[in-house]
Amino acid sequence: MSIDVRTEKENQPMIETLALSKRFGPTVALHEVDLKVYGGQIIGLIGENGSGKSTISSIIAGMLPATSGSMRYKGEPHAPRTMIEAGDVGIGMIVQEQGYVAGISIARNIFLGVEKKFRKVGFISRKAMNREAGGILQSIGLGEIDPGMLIDDLNIQDRC
Ligand SMILES: Nc1ncnc2c1ncn2[C@@H]1O[C@H](COP(=O)(O)OP(=O)(O)OP(=O)(O)O)[C@@H](O)[C@H]1O
Numbered sequence: 001m002s003i004d005v006r007t008e009k010e011n012q013p014m015i016e017t018l019a020l021s022k023r024f025g026p027t028v029a030l031h032e033v034d035l036k037v038y039g040g041q042i043i044g045l046i047g048e049n050g051s052g053k054s055t056i057s058s059i060i061a062g063m064l065p066a067t068s069g070s071m072r073y074k075g076e077p078h079a080p081r082t083m084i085e086a087g088d089v090g091i092g093m094i095v096q097e098q099g100y101v102a103g104i105s106i107a108r109n110i111f112l113g114v115e116k117k118f119r120k121v122g123f124i125s126r127k128a129m130n131r132e133a134g135g136i137l138q139s140i141g142l143g144e145i146d147p148g149m150l151i152d153d154l155n156i157q158d159r160c
């Protein structure tokens with residue numbers, strides 16, 4: 001399969017996959033896919049369930065390794081081993097699925113994994129955590145939201 005959507009101005013793709021293949025055991029999720037995306041484009045991958053849209057996006061974003069084939073980003077080889085490596089060159093993936101932990105506060109969700117930052121004499125200072133989370137919410141225009149509230153009580157669009 002080959003997909004090439006280009007504008008006249010740009011001849012070097014921003015991101016390119018070359019004969020990219022991915023197998024999950026006996027399942028061939030991607031078979032030698034050549035995808036080219038040029039700077040300034042917004043493209044949509046449309047295909048039936050299981051056609052490989054998430055798989056190719058995940059490989060580009062470093063969440064999954066390819067089975068074979070290669071990628072180039074701005075003309076350079078692109079083979080991220082982790083999402084962090086992909087993020088370092090400016091590639092990220094925003095997923096539709098819920099990316100939070102239910103049953104805990106907004107502040108605790110923001111600081112998941114880095115709670116020790118707020119440790120005081122062996123305890124996590126909720127007050128300090130809520131204060132810092134409040135500042136973050138403020139900076140993204142959600143200053144009216146109480147960071148101490150259960151994330152489950154937030155409406156869906158604010159949760160995302
Ligand atoms: N982690 C996995 N383990 C095994 N098989 C997988 C895995 N992820 C995807 N697959 C298989 O790879 C193929 C492509 O799946 P993929 O999720 O990329 O499709 P999709 O186009 O994103 O589908 P949808 O429209 O449902 O999101 C499917 O056959 C799927 O079952």
Ligand SMILES: [Mg+2]
Pocket residue numbers: 053054055
């Ligand atoms: Mg998908």
